[in-house]
Amino acid sequence: DVKVTQSSRYLVKRTGEKVFLECVQDMDHENMFWYRQDPGLGLRLIYFSYDVKMKEKGDIPEGYSVSREKKERFSLILESASTNQTSMYLCATEKGQGVEKLFFGSGTQLSVL
């Protein structure tokens, strides 16, 4: 079974801090995604990556950046955290042969104070 590991389950940061959210997968999947989930808004795509060192903006990339230096690791970076970035962040992977099943990590609940 695919394992997608997110580094933290809960995180509390202060406004203006730089925040790193890490995601590691163990199944050699090509595609990796970062979503945020907010009540009433569903999952919204922040960034995704189809290959190492490759990244594409999703629907809400403002205030975020990403890094994919190795195939198994996809990092989400909040350059200067703001209170409106308080959310549940979910990493997902996909094998990469088209539109297929997404495998999600267990999520990071980020609170920015």
Place this chain on the structure above:
Amino acid sequence: RKEVEQDPGPFNVPEGATVAFNCTYSNSASQSFFWYRQDCRKEPKLLMSVYSSGNEDGRFTAQLNRASQYISLLIRDSKLSDSATYLCVVNGPAYKLIFGSGTRLLVRP
């Protein structure tokens, strides 16, 4: 208009009941459709894909209506363990997946 719309619920049903959810989508070019299940404070997990001809998996039946641009999920003989949020997912441009905000189901004893 949202790209994928769902009734947020909650749908509160007794054990053994049959319950159905609909989901509408706006992009007529969408080709792939899914239902995901999300338990409270957990990550979403794929429940089933939705095929043009409809498909069934045990107590769960999914249907696609392209003409009216909606998909449905029918759950028969509801169990307490079916209580969860059901997310409708549709592929968008560039093979991105677009998630609905979910329909919450509560099954009571």
